[in-house]
Amino acid sequence: MKEFIKSIRDTLGSLSRRFGLASLPLFFTALVFLDYAFRWVYAGAAGGTRLLSLKPMAFTGCWALLITCLIALLPRLGRRIAMGALGVFFAFLVVLHGVMYNVFGHFFSFADMNFAGDGAKFFSWTYFRLPKKMYFFVLVFLLMVAAAMVLAQKPKAAGRRLWIRRGCALALVPLCLLGLGFTHQRLMPEESYVMTWDASVDQDALVYRSFTDTNRSMKLTGLYQYTARNFAVSFGIGTDARSAEELTEIFESRVLPAANEFSGSLRGKNLMLVMLESIDTWMARPEYMPNFCRLMDEGVEFTDFYTPLFLSAGTFNTEIITQTGLVPPAVGMPNSGYSTNAFPLSLANLFKGEGYRVNSFHPASPGIYSRGSIHENLGFEKYHSYTDMGMDDYQLDSQMLRDFDSMTAGDSFYTYIITYSGHGPYTEEMGNIAAPHLEKARRAVEESGVTSTPENMEEYTRAVAHAMETDQFIGGLMDRLEESGLLKDTALLFYADHYGKYMSDKEFIAQLKGVRAGTPELYHTPCVLVGAGLEPVKVDKTVCSLDVAPTIADLFGLDAPLNYYAGESVFSPGEGLVPFPNGGWYDGETYFTGGEGTQTGEDHRAAELIQRVETSMEAVRTDYFRSWGK
Structure with a gap:
């Protein structure tokens, strides 16, 4: 062995001398x-x-x-x-x-x-x-x-x-x-x-x-x-933040559209905001999610709704955007900041100011993404986790209905619900979610006409089973509201936290959605507003998650200056635009990035939109609203 090691050492030394x-x-x-x-x-x-x-x-x-x-x-x-x-x-x-x-x-x-x-x-x-x-x-x-x-x-x-x-x-x-x-x-x-x-x-x-x-x-x-x-x-090295005065000037200079025919139309009604984990457009099929599809037929469906992602934590990204109306900065902001920064224009704080009971419900532990402290900081009275809801299995959405009474407590209530069962990976690792629905999912997938590799089809089938569990919760929630007589006075907005990104094959996801990978259409997700006597209608305007908070504030007549939100009410006149983290935007037909050129003439609204996003991020990063209004 010593001779072998010496031989190797001599060989390496020779190579070093000759080719060093x-x-x-x-x-x-x-x-x-x-x-x-x-x-x-x-x-x-x-x-x-x-x-x-x-x-x-x-x-x-x-x-x-x-x-x-x-x-x-x-x-x-x-x-x-x-x-x-x-x-x-x-x-x-x-x-x-x-x-x-x-x-x-x-x-x-x-x-x-x-x-x-x-x-x-x-x-x-x-x-x-x-x-x-x-x-x-x-x-x-x-x-x-x-x-x-x-x-x-x-x-x-x-x-x-x-x-x-x-x-x-x-x-x-x-x-x-x-x-x-x-x-x-x-x-x-x-x-x-x-x-x-x-x-x-x-x-x-x-x-x-x-x-x-x-x-x-x-x-x-x-x-x-x-x-x-x-x-x-x-980590904010070598970057300078705008002053509070500069941010105020930008916010106040924004020209807002006048009130629309829907402004204040839901004043005094109850509200349930239900954010659906990973429920994508390709899951919203009658054979997979009959309860959810029925709501899209019977409610106000936003057919061109998008959820742009500014953070890698997609659920948390949309959670902050839809609850505060602000855009979380992708850089320079520790997670702990959301537990300490001021958010006076959050929906929870606004509804609380109107005398509503405000509570949030999600099966995950309060420590996940620090939701317990963050939701309290956003204005919620309590964050209800799986233990509070009496769930045996925190991954099964249907078990959240065990705490239905807490979800509807009070003369007037604003309840925020985040589902869980749509989460990936779609493998045996989360087989307990798929198990109750797997055979039904296999039969539905066989009749769907979707084809791919065996690995992709197995993931796809399990994803469908996950969606079926979420759909069971949706159906149960609507039944309980109807049985209790609350549905006529309660509006529910269902929307997704992000597209179904947990499939391993990204090209297969694009195939399922009928889009090209890397295009804005990938972020197209389902969104529907139901209950409270609303009539069925299809809203084709291009809108996104940034528009949720100002839309709710507008519909419920909440006391909020809408110029401080990054989005705008979906019922405002004019065409909608969706911003993306690269400074690009989408108008429902064309994706503009400006990478090979510049913005021109008619793109003035897009430049204003980018400014709103940048200013919103800066306001969150610097805790601008801590001294706002003082």
């Missing part, structure tokens, strides 16, 4: 290779490749050269350790980006760490079904790094080559930094340019400044600049 000069160039090449391979595999995530565009090329080249130069300054053992550590780190980062894209449809952001602990509770190995070529490229990268480590030379006794290498490395470091700084400034808009919100704003500049659209940011910058820039933005 290739060590650093090989490591540099490995870094460039990983970035280009990663962005090529996920080119569709960002709407097309930019592998040969100047800015990402400059960022990648400068970062790879800078890292290589810094490693060159180290002794051989230090070089090997640094190469190995960085190689493993970047390989892990690429896989992490792939897993995040597989689950959430976007790449990893350091801001996601705010929700990492809660999100890990829903971990599944199915999320590691990345493209095989990505795993292959990661393996090639690691082999290149390992080869560079083996070839790392021991300095000659005279040290001449050592000093030449270090001298060249030191000379290149400032050039790399200069290149990074210059390219950064070319993308970073001037502050005055941002503050004016001119209709000719360059979307690339807005995306790079806010860095909330991770997919497009990766496309603009490449892996290494993305990592550095995302870290800085996520």
Whole structure:
């Protein structure tokens, strides 16, 4: 054995002596290779490749050269350790980006760490079904790094080559930094340019400044600049917040539409807001969810409703948006802030001010996403978890009806309900949800005409079974309201927290929805308002989750200045627009990103919409409403 080890050591030493000069160039090449391979595999995530565009090329080249130069300054053992550590780190980062894209449809952001602990509770190995070529490229990268480590030379006794290498490395470091700084400034808009919100704003500049659209940011910058820039933005390094006076000026300058024919039409009625976990348009079929589909036929259905996601925690994202009317900042805001910041215009606070009983209900523990403290801070009297509702299995929505009396307590009540059973993964890991409905789901799926791989169809069938459990709750809730005589005085708004993103195959999700991956139509979700004597009608206006709070405030005649909300009442005159984290918007027909051009003329409303979103995020991040109205 000793002779074998000596033989290996001699072989490695011989390779190092003969090819040692290739060590650093090989490591540099490995870094460039990983970035280009990663962005090529996920080119569709960002709407097309930019592998040969100047800015990402400059960022990648400068970062790879800078890292290589810094490693060159180290002794051989230090070089090997640094190469190995960085190689493993970047390989892990690429896989992490792939897993995040597989689950959430976007790449990893350091801001996601705010929700990492809660999100890990829903971990599944199915999320590691990345493209095989990505795993292959990661393996090639690691082999290149390992080869560079083996070839790392021991300095000659005279040290001449050592000093030449270090001298060249030191000379290149400032050039790399200069290149990074210059390219950064070319993308970073001037502050005055941002503050004016001119209709000719360059979307690339807005995306790079806010860095909330991770997919497009990766496309603009490449892996290494993305990592550095995302870290800085996520933790508020080098960013300045607008003053309260500036925010007030923006809020107050907004021109609001006049009252509409529906304003105040539900004044004094009870309200139940029911957010449906992962219930997508492809689940809302009569053979899968007969109770929910009946409501869409009998109520006010918003046929073009969308739930844009600004946070990786999709449920929490829509929860905050629909309860406060504000947009949660994707970066620079710890989860604890929602437990301490002031939200005087939240629906719970507004209804409480009108004398309503206000309570929230969700099976999950109060510690998940800190809902117990956050809901109390939003104005709810109590957050009712599965223990409060007397549930045996917190994952079964139908068991929430055991606490129906608490849901309808008081002469007037505002009740917020979040369902659970639609959650993924759709595997044996959550088989207790599917079990009561699985045979029925298999029969319905067989008759549906949907086809795909056996793996996809098994997930699809289980997803349908999950939806059936939620539908059982919906039917039971409506029956209880009817039996108790409350339905005539109670309006219910059912909407989804996000599209059904827990299927492993993202292309299959797009196929089920009949859309192209990465387009706004992916975020199209069901939404219907029923009860309280409302007549059936189809509202075709393009609206979204940002419009929920101002719509409720408008319908119930609540005392709220609607110019402080990010959205507007869905019954306001004019066409609707849906904002997205990349600074783009959707008008129901065309998706505008401005990436290849600028906004023009008729896009003035879109520029105003982007301003509302940015200002709303800033208000939440800085706790603007703490001193509002004082």
